[in-house]
Amino acid sequence: MSNPTAAMLVIGDEILSGRTRDSNTHHLAGALNARGIRLMEARVVADEPEAIIQAVNALRAEWDHVFTSGGIGPTHDDITAEAIAAAFGVAITHRADAMALLQAHYDRAGVEFNAARQRMARIPDGAVLIDNPVSVAPGFSLGNVHVMAGVPNIFEAMVAGVLQGIAGGAPLLSQSLRVNRGEGEVAGPFADLAADFPDLSMGSYPFTQNGAFGTNLVIRGTDPARLSAAMLRLQALFG
């Protein structure tokens, strides 16, 4: 498949400590899939500069796009923008366009635009701002790295904006068959089928219901005709 590829990088001690459950990766997976972009890898790293820099540089070298979530707020533990600038070896400043957005926002709210809030205007040189329709403080894209907030509704709004500006690929199609047999029973014929369709991806996911074993057989690919042909064979085997 020649679809564009992507990786997700979650920046967050709160995920690793078990305090918070990450939902952004699952949301991004669905949004990318709908756009024909394949999510190839996801990572969660701690709020530590070296960990972020190392992960960003590894992922941006390997995949077409990298999406990050978390660490762009006003507090001392929000270090993502500085780390991204360091990863790219570029300067970071309180940029005028971001300052203007935030100044206008806090003026409207009658709230002081203090030093902490001004940190949210720190943007690496060369980056393009990502609109934040929820709470104004922008994300940014630098090269193929898209830096977004961790709060789920803000993350989701930013993803929608970024994806409008990115070339997608052929839709990633998926069909599945639910079979009331254990994996060990379907494995042989299913492997033979997969070997006959090397252009498709076939996966098997066991479940138990009321004490009985069952299996969801999933076929993924981009060619609708091939997918239909494989599903016909699958139904003939186990339907």
Add this chain to the structure above:
Amino acid sequence: MSNPTAAMLVIGDEILSGRTRDSNTHHLAGALNARGIRLMEARVVADEPEAIIQAVNALRAEWDHVFTSGGIGPTHDDITAEAIAAAFGVAITHRADAMALLQAHYDRAGVEFNAARQRMARIPDGAVLIDNPVSVAPGFSLGNVHVMAGVPNIFEAMVAGVLQGIAGGAPLLSQSLRVNRGEGEVAGPFADLAADFPDLSMGSYPFTQNGAFGTNLVIRGTDPARLSAAMLRLQALFG
């Protein structure tokens, strides 16, 4: 903090495609935390040998323990055991102890112990089996890598077993204060407090409720006296 460190590696196309939501990382984070082991990184990779090998080798070199989930069933897309053997450069065989466990299980159930089911007895040389109290097919530990099933209730049972055999560290304590102010308002004094307690980790997590902004301020560490001292200061600031 000198607590042992760990990483999680989720092996699963079904997570990356958005079909399934990973819950194993969140479970592991909580279980490790309770045992005084710090989860430092998590990754999700596709069901591809090279991706698994590369991630396992990077993570086992960097952290004290690596926990993997997924890809140890009987179907053709279950390639984790082979990939782990390749990562360590050891042979993998249908091992007698695992064969005996599974043979007895399928004999009891009156089900054929076919070639697909025998794949679940493929164990890298030098590995120690991990008990599976749910569905018998074992996981295994090889060096500092613990290989477990992806099905959540089996993963969780295996984690409980593995953690009994691993040295933990001082309990990782956490206290938090919920403040009805936005992050931008608390950021300055909170950063000053964090600077006074470099041995503790302090994080700030914004939320909105009924349209109003609030912040959860979280302090983590291992020394109860230091944690109490910091919490007293925090309450004096924002309580």
